Amino acid sequence: MSRRRVAAPVVPPGPTPVDGGTAELLGDADRDGSWVLLVDGTPQSHVDLTDPTHLEFEYVRRMGHVLDLAAPEGRPLDAVHLGGGALTLPRYVAATRPGSRQRVVEVDEQLTGLVRTHLPLPRDARVRVRAADARAGLTALPAACADVVVGDVFAGARTPAHLTSVEYAREVHRVLRPGGTYAVNVADGPPLRFARTQVATLRAVFGAVCLLAEPGVLRGRRFGNLVAVASDAGLPVADLTRRCAADPMPARVVEGADLDRFAGRVPPVHDADAVASPLPPEGVFGR
DSSP states (O other), X not given: OXXXXXXXXXXXXXXXXXXXXXXXEEEOTTSTTEEEEEETTEEEEEEESSOTTOOOSHHHHHHHHHHHTSSSTTOOOEEEEEOOTTOHHHHHHHHHSTTOEEEEEOSOHHHHHHHHHHSOOOTTOOEEEEOSOHHHHHHTSOTTOEEEEEEOOOBTTBOOGGGSSHHHHHHHHHXXXXXXXXXXXXXXXXXXXXXXXXXXXXXXXXXXXXXEEOHHHHTTSSOEEEEEEEESSOOOHHHHHHHXXXXXXXXXXXXXHHHHHHHTTOOOOOGGGOOOOOOOOTXXXXX
């Protein structure tokens, strides 16, 4: 699956003011042609310009598995990405599913400009980026326009409250075509109350939900990233399980009765009582 390219030299501009703070591009000393985007010291994205199919961050690799299984191999997708960062997953979809039409909603226009200048997209990538709040950008999209929606939105190190509610999930559902898939990054730590509310919230809108995460995070031993996957069609649980188990840092797929036990009696969250995801502890995610 690796597709290495010859990338033009990147000259990082150093710490750069953007709408959301201070951004910086750091070269990956362990992988030529790769860069890490940080905002206010928090790693936001990893990009390999010579091989866009390489997904360094573990939770992003799990999202890649979801994208791989969203349609037959190689078939173009209509994808919506809420949160752009360094456009890691749009690059991945462009490489693995040529001809895909992709829309990115990223609120930080200055950050997008920095990324597109210094980490340019391949010329054949059909990726459009709109500067807007994720929910406002989602609401502006027509119904049934996407095969997949990916959510990975942070203000600093937290997901904003208005992107965690039933009302927001209904907007995602409206934009998806029948049988479409939603994958969202959920950052949480002990006692995982935020993750449990997100599972309950998605279950209030979608017919099928599962959760992908490392065992240590699922057991509440440490803070980390969980990926929630939702659809009205049956989810490819067996294939996801195989792929997640084979990763360098294996993850579990939680669904069915196990997900019932995980969610417990936590109710769904609505706009009126929604809260942002918890702030990571010091030393986590570069804080």
